[in-house]
Amino acid sequence: MKITIIGTGYVGLVTGACLAELGNDVVCLDLDEAKIALLNGGGMPIHEPGLAEIVERNRDAGRLRFCTDVAAAVEHGDLQFIAVGTPSDEDGAADLRHVLAAARAIGRHMRGFKVVVDKSTVPVGTGERVAAALREELDRRASDAAFSVVSNPEFLKEGAAVEDFMRPDRIVIGCDGTPDGARARELLRTLYKPFNRNHERTHWMDVRSAEFTKYAANAMLATRISLMNEFANLADCVGVDIEAVRRGIGSDPRIGASFLYAGAGYGGSCFPKDVRALARTAGRFGQELLILRAVEAVNQHQQQLLGRKILVRYGDDLDGMHFAVWGLAFKPNTDDMREAPARVLLRQLLRAGATVAVHDPVAMAEAARTLALDLHADELARIRFAAAPLDALAGADALAIVTEWKAFRSPDFGKIKAALKQPVIFDGRNLFEPEAMDAYGFEYHGIGRGSRLAKDAPSGAPRAPARQAVSHHAVSLMRA
Template sequence: MKLTVVGTGYVGLVTGACFAEMGNDVLCIDVDAAKIARLEQGELPIFEPGLKEIVQRNVAGGRLHFSTDVKEGVRFGTMQFIAVGTPPDEDGAADMQHVLAAARSIGEHMTDYKLVIDKSTVPVGTADAVRDTITQALAARGVQVPFSVVSNPEFLKEGAAVDDFMRPDRIVVGADDNRAVHLMQALYAPFQRQRDKLVMMDIRSAELTKYAANAMLATRISFMNEMALLAEKLGADIEQVRRGIGSDPRIGTQFLYAGCGYGGSCFPKDVKALLHSATGVEEPLHVLAAVERANERQKRVLADRIVERFGEDLTGRHFALWGLAFKPDTDDLREAPSRVVVAELARRGARITAHDPEAMTAARDAFAGTPGLEFAPTPMQALEGADALIIVTEWKAYRSPDFERMRTLMRQSVIVDGRNLFDPAFVRDAGFEYLPIGRRAPGEPAEASMVPVA
């Protein structure tokens, strides 16, 4: 099949490359000429495990192409994927200007049937707006050309996006005409040879499904973070609690890890957008509003613990920070907890030396001008002369460090662990003061020795 993907950001690039890997002829369009030039040379604007090899292989195989020519893109593919960004406006609403601009371009240049597929994460009702925009563009040209619009939201985890796309657990498609349904079934047939993974529904339900899924996962994270803070007060261990509730098949084990808050390009933006949509129809989402508040609070936990331990004024203090990306296996710093930690420590006069296996280049741009912030080429070099180590991202490279060497490098043996990477008893036996999230070593006294009973 011949496919056009509008947008070469995270979703668009993964979508285009993976469809090409399955033998389709794919043209990816973007208005950023510098980005397209890099992609044509096999250089990726993002880090995602396995993606670079797929892009290079399919460019070499002649199945994956890149261009800035919008007219060429419209004429190329029968299927037109809209995979542009939908960043949040100031009020939390998804900014739809790029989606509607892509739809307008399709209407301005199409000469035969097109199946327009909303791949971007968009509010309920976007397919109607896309349909209206294309219809208006065709009317302005004085022509009538058939087209269909469907919703096909992505469910990609950064750091595992290629595997998620190539081996999906479900493929959600919202469509309202048979021609569109048959084309989508044919397109996704190679991805579901073992079992039927296609979940067909109406368009508005498909649009809401994406937001609802991310909202549910964000809720689980915020719930466990609140339980972790409570566990500290009551002298419980959140890791044992996690195993206990995760063994219940009605709950399951995923997204139950306590930490220093969620970030990235999806959860924060989608929670805000869903809250905005609910407000617009006067149906407030009280649970989801609490999820957002809990997450903003959790992002401050690490900085708060540093202040509790070292005082309000951090002038002259030096802190090592491991992990800048919002999660492992990505270089994405959007809404990352590290932003809150760095900003607060810098505001209080601290010096910070940070390391991240993949996000260093992006971090230099994101944190440009931050006083007292520097970057180290290795995790151990970041520790030199540090009063404490702050762990923000759970990269595998941080999971089994040389604690003896760490103690020789650091000025004080203090670890503030925002991802609970280590066993508290082991780290404390190694001579460290260890401050995790919601955990305690066996025999450690509870902060609250007595709980009132009604």
């Protein structure tokens, strides 16, 4: 099939490459000339395991092309996938400028029937706005070309996006009930047939329900994360190991084991903006999603937790202190720094006067670019980008781990202890076991592992006043 992908970010590039891998003829369109030149020259704008190999193989085979020519790209594809960014605007709503601009571009150049597929994460009702933009452009040039707007949200995890696309657990498609919608449905049924050979994975529904499904899924997962983080912070107060609790509740089939890991909060391009956008949609209809407001508040405070633990341990003035930070990307197997918890931690440490050495296996270049936007020049000057994990440790007063890269899971603890001024680890992803750290002679602070800091509180006193304030803040938001 002939397919056009508009946008070559995570979603667009993975979608285009994987559809080409299935034998389709794919053109990926982007107005960023530098990015298209990079892709045509054999480079990659993002880090995603397995993606570079698929792009190279299909580009060489002629099934995958990259261009900036809007007219040619629209002419090419019977299916036009819109896979552009939908960032949060100032009030938290999804910014649809790029989506609607793509729709207008299709309308300006299309000559025959087109299926316009919203692959971007978009609020309920966007399909109708896309259709209106298409119709306006067609009317402007007195064209009677037919089209159908379809919602086909992505469910790709960064770091496992290729695997998720090629082995999906579900495919959600929203079509309307018109003759053009039926025509679109058959084309999409054909496109996704290779994924349904063993059993039917496609869930057909109306367009609005498909749009809602994507937001509901991400909001549900974000809620699990924030709830577990709330449990973890209470566990620190009462001397409970949240990892034991996680295994206990995760074995209940009604709950399951996924997204139950306590840590330094979620980040990335999806959960934060999708939670905000869904709450904003609810507000437009006079509804208040109290749980989601609390989910967002908890996550904002959770991203500050690792820094607060360090400040409780060493005091608010970190002038003259030096810290090592392992992990910058918001999650492993990606270089994505969008809303990464490491950005919050670095601001806390630098603004308290510390110097920092950082290391990430793949996100160093993207981190340098992002942090240059986050920080003042004097703060940026106090960051050293270390080429290796052990290199980051030299002369550090403590190590903070923010991203759970596999390379950090089984380090040489003897070398870590020798490199640090003091054998102190703040583990924002619970990579290590407290008992093992005690045996190695480390002062170890995890998330919800029965914190040493909490145990030092006076008997009968509230053990985590900073965390208590967070809980009260979340409750006040729910009651507001």
